[in-house]
Amino acid sequence: MSVRHSEASRLGEGAPTPRGSNTHSAAVLCVVCVLGSLLELSAGCPSVCVCNLTEADCSGRGLTALPPLALLPSSTHTLLLPNNHLSALPPSAFANLSSLERLDLSNNYLDNLPGGLFRELANLSALSLRNNSLTALDRDLLQGLGQLRRLDLSLNGLSAVPLGLLDETQGLTWLSLAGNRLHALERAAFEPLANLQTLRLGANPWECDCNLRDFKHWIEWLLYRGGRVDALECTLPKDLRGRDIRGVPIEISPSSAQPSRRRPRLMRRGSAADCVKQRYRPVSVRRAIGTVVIAGVVCGIVCIMMVAAAAYGCIYASLMAKYQRELKKRQPLMGDAEADGDAEDKQISSVA
Ligand SMILES: *[C@@H]1O[C@H](CO)[C@@H](O)[C@H](O)[C@H]1NC(C)=O
Numbered sequence: 001m002s003v004r005h006s007e008a009s010r011l012g013e014g015a016p017t018p019r020g021s022n023t024h025s026a027a028v029l030c031v032v033c034v035l036g037s038l039l040e041l042s043a044g045c046p047s048v049c050v051c052n053l054t055e056a057d058c059s060g061r062g063l064t065a066l067p068p069l070a071l072l073p074s075s076t077h078t079l080l081l082p083n084n085h086l087s088a089l090p091p092s093a094f095a096n097l098s099s100l101e102r103l104d105l106s107n108n109y110l111d112n113l114p115g116g117l118f119r120e121l122a123n124l125s126a127l128s129l130r131n132n133s134l135t136a137l138d139r140d141l142l143q144g145l146g147q148l149r150r151l152d153l154s155l156n157g158l159s160a161v162p163l164g165l166l167d168e169t170q171g172l173t174w175l176s177l178a179g180n181r182l183h184a185l186e187r188a189a190f191e192p193l194a195n196l197q198t199l200r201l202g203a204n205p206w207e208c209d210c211n212l213r214d215f216k217h218w219i220e221w222l223l224y225r226g227g228r229v230d231a232l233e234c235t236l237p238k239d240l241r242g243r244d245i246r247g248v249p250i251e252i253s254p255s256s257a258q259p260s261r262r263r264p265r266l267m268r269r270g271s272a273a274d275c276v277k278q279r280y281r282p283v284s285v286r287r288a289i290g291t292v293v294i295a296g297v298v299c300g301i302v303c304i305m306m307v308a309a310a311a312y313g314c315i316y317a318s319l320m321a322k323y324q325r326e327l328k329k330r331q332p333l334m335g336d337a338e339a340d341g342d343a344e345d346k347q348i349s350s351v352a
Pocket residue numbers: 052053054055057
């Protein structure tokens with residue numbers, strides 16, 4: 001709009017036309033235009049968006065780049081950008097928007113987000129990246145989002161959740177990873193989520209072999225403390241297809257019990273070896289083993305000391321006996337000494 005108006009006015013001024021009134025109206029239009037854009041700047045609402053005091057709604061405007069957001073009023077808590085054509089965002093896209101609490105970027109074509117993109121959004125509590133084209137996430141993507149409660153990453157092409165991604169989002173209560181390309185997840189990536197209540201994992205090609213075992217144990221812990229997890233259906237191995245992982249005893253799943261039948265897959269991923277190496281061993285078992293080892297070492301030391309003490313006693317006793325005998329031989333007339341020697345002899349034999 002504004003561009004068209006200013007072009008019109010420039011044309012009006014530049015062309016040597018006798019139609020003064022036309023030039024005049026163009027100039028008026030231009031002034032209105034400038035005033036309008038000044039007002040817009042002071043309000044801070046980009047022209048393609050609709051704003052009120054707390055919300056900026058830029059959804060479904062066919063945007064391929066972000067509108068100027070830096071001047072959104074600091075009372076803006078909600079920024080809606082869904083249903084556009086955004087495919088990339090600059091690293092400082094959301095700088096200066098620290099008052100945001102809800103950011104919706106769903107239904108776009110985002111395929112690669114820079115690490116630290118949301119760093120300034122310390123008050124953000126809900127973030128949606130649903131239905132984009134994300135295939136990998138930078139492990140620093142969620143840096144600074146200490147207040148995040150809801151994170152929607154569903155309907156993307158994610159094949160992994162990098163270790164460390166969720167380290168700073170320990171307050172998450174709701175997380176969706178549904179509709180991605182996940183076949184396994186690492187338990188350690190999810191350990192920080194001590195407050196999680198709902199986890200959506202459906203519509204992923206889960207491979208129910210031992211690589212998923214630790215994560216399965218984490219899921220069981222989440223359920224145990226009252227969390228909710230939706231369906232988690234196995235895609236592989238074939239004989240478990242469609243079964244829920246929670247009902248599958250992975251410890252004796254076919255991939256480890258009957259390796260010959262699954263040879264091609266196992267060879268491809270080398271999971272047979274992994275399974276043996278990464279056998280799940282809870283902390284308590286490791287501690288128990290440690291205790292046994294320490295106890296064994298202590299017992300051994302005590303035994304050696306007892307043997308040494310006994311040997312010392314024997315040697316001492318025999319030496320003393322020999323000494324006393326020699327003493328008797330040399331001084332046969334000292335009766336008192338003899339008596340003493342007898343007493344000592346008795347003591348020594350009782351010690352031995
Ligand atoms: C802003 O608009 C949204 C819907 O467009 C509405 O839910 C919200 O209450 C409005 N806020 C204010 C302060 O008017």
